[in-house]
Amino acid sequence: MNRALVVRSEACLLHVPSAEIWVGVRTPGTELPERATRIEQTLRAAGHRVRDAAAHDDDVLLRVHDPRLVEHLRTVHGRWMASGIPELVGQDRVVPYLMPTAGMLDGLPEREPVAVHAAAGRWCYDTMTLVGPGTWEAARGAVDVTLTAVDAVGGGEPLVYALARPPGHHVTRSAYGGSCYLNNAAVAAQALRDAGHDRVAVVDVDAHHGNGTQALFYDRADVLYASLHVDPGAGWFPHYAGFADETGRGAGAGANLNLPLPEGTEDGRWLEALDRIASAVGAFGASALVVSLGVDAAADDPESPLQVTHDGYERAGARLAELGLPTVAVQEGGYHLDTIGSLVEVTLRGLAGP
Ligand code: SP5
Ligand code: ZN
Secondary structure, X not given: OOOOEEEEOHHHHOOXXXXXXXXXXXXXXXXXXXXXXXXXXXXXXXXXXXXXXXXXXXXXXXXXXXXXXXXXXXXXXXXXXXXXXXHHHOOOOEOOOOOOOHHHXXXXXXXXXXOHHHHHHHHEOOOOOOEOOOHHHHHHHXXXXXXXXHHHHHOOOOXXXXXXXXXXXXXXXXXXXXXXXXXXXXXXXXXXXXXXXXXXXXXXXXXXXXXXXXXXXXXXXXXXXXXXXXXXXXXXOOOOOOOXXXXXXXXXXXXXXXXXXXXXXXXXXXXXXXXXXHHHHXXXXXXXXXXXXXXXXXXXXXXXXXXXXXXXXXXXXXXXXXXXXOEEEEEOOOOOHHHHXXXXXXXXXXXXXX
């Protein structure tokens, strides 16, 4: 059997979410470091080659994201700790209490707020994505993992898996959320473009719509974003994006494909949608593929109502492998610790081809 090259980094374990605040209620965080250790353990046991990430500069990252977002993430936890909030209210994680929405500002100029607890909501769009002491190093480490994976594909590896954590597909150019801080898959797509691939496809199999990746490439004809996910119209995160009528804009018209699926969708319907996506990637004429590999569509995952099996994920990998494209698979969601490793492993088995 063909095996993938796996890229990982110790830095990715440094982000410890501690909690998520959802509808005002503090619940334990689900995007845990153990996700990465479980995946790595399983992939090593299955005989995949494992390589440490190499440090990369900020060049691609700063073209994908607003440099002010990157600077905010790099500095905000330190500012928070120095602000007195931890002593005053007992909160040592950065969490917004106010988001300056377009409706609030109503045309007023954007100002740089003095208070760090106000700046927190300028760059983060939800209350579930807390910043702790190791968050920046982990998110930046995930970018290094991703860029190292792209380099390896450039060096002739047909399939490279970026064990990126925290995940990234919910991050837009200038706003983070959904347990994500920096958009690893978008960095992969941009780096593949820079490496000479004229057309790159991003296929997002995470249970949730990758609103960040979609937004980043929505106006561009050179990167196709295609996703199958639980229908935001049925009340699921990210709620405001992921609808079938979002097909791209301007030069990017036709280069965005959303296939929202009902709660309870099982392998058959999920794989039909995946097949439509694979055909679209073929028709698009991509010369490289990024897979946003979330495994939270699995039946046993606590965060989504899709009912995909291990066999479904393996077949999805195999269908994408038929495209015959150099592939960077980037880890996104997946929260059931006992099966996250095997779900990733079978998907890579499929992606590696017969
Ligand atoms: C990368 C990824 O899969 N992000 C998913 C973020 C969606 N989270 C939505 C959570 C909605 C409420 N969850 C409450 C359960 C608390 N554990
Ligand atoms: Zn997800």
